[in-house]
Amino acid sequence: MDFELMINSFPKLLNAAVVTLKLLSVSLIVGLFIGLLFAILRLNKNIFINKFAYGYSYVFRGTPLLVQIFIIYFGLGQIESLRSSFLWVILKEPYWCAIIAFALNTGAYTSEILRSAFQTIKPGIIEAGKSLGISNKIIFYKVQIPIAIRQSLPAYGNEIILMLKGTSLASTVTLMDLTGVAKYIISTTFKPIEVFIVAGGIYLFMTFIIHNLIKFLEKKYSY
């Protein structure tokens, strides 16, 4: 055990953890909107819209995240019209490519979580709202969405933790996140176990915090 290396690498890894958290939070926020949009599309009665939303979540849940990042980072640059458009400013940055891939990926899982949450809402609750003369729109925003969010909290907590682990793939497109820096230190010092303990410990700490935060929210919004 090389304790000196562990102590020396700790601040570096902690700095890299900030990058990981940034990637995680931005992609979760974008992914939540994508997920909500596609969950609503899934509940649409129009079969084409419905199938389109199903196809999206099927493809993104059925393929590895690594493939998705590579298609966006290496693949999209090949399209001439994209390279000359304003989108190129975003797509040439590995940071944004990683976030797009993460957001689309977590969006697919989130849409499934929210869809099943919407479907478990008892019809009686919606009917009660209707009989009180509340408009459909307000029922949706004030009744259905809050209940769905409460229902999906446990599953969404798991998704956040999966996404935290998913952000480690950003290191494959040259980003120096926690895993990226850990790999760099391992390959320069050849002390994999020490670095694994420190980096793994930071990841575990983050999982622990997320886990407890979700538990707290579950308690707060339980009825």
Next chain:
Amino acid sequence: MELLAFGDTGWGDELFRATVMTIAVSITAMLIGFSFAAIFTPLKLSKFKSLNLIANIYTTVIRGVPELLVIYLFFFGGSGAIMFVASMFGYNEYIEINAFVTGSFAIGIISGAYSTEIFRGAIQSIDKGQFEAAKVLGFSKFKQFYKIIIPQMLRLAIPNLSNVWQITLKDTSLISVTGLVEIMRQSYIAAGSTRDPLFFYSFAAVLYLLLTFISMKLINKLEVKYSRGY
């Protein structure tokens, strides 16, 4: 389409071999995972707190740390650990383990943590009366376990295990960082030499979709088989 031709002109046969490799690694990793689950599930269910703790550390650490980090640990630390063990037996030559073994072990340990949780849940949800009835009928411990508990447990576990299989299948793409030529690595090589990453990575995505689709169909059949009588 020429890019996918078999033989020297295209990448068809290479990608086909890579797909077989992905399947082979996934199955090996899944089986290694089952062996880990076979060790850690009894520990989780044990009456002794210290044994519970060991199993809990295993599942919590592995499920809380990114797969890629575990793979790097094995990739950089694997041969060192083997050499350390070998040196205790007086063998001091350099030992290199190949990417297939490292990869399947890394992924296997990860899938084992998920399988452990699933087996634990499944065994705990079997009716207590089943254990008691088996005891009353004078079955030996061994027979109780293999003839009564395992068949019932499998019925409950298979739907969740199919999720683990999907996760394992997708995780194998991460082994490409160690240089093992599976779908992802082969697409990387092909994309590099043809300068057509969009096509090859999209094709890799299609291959993975196909694998998940076919395996879902097969697992559904298994599920039906083990739910006979329910």
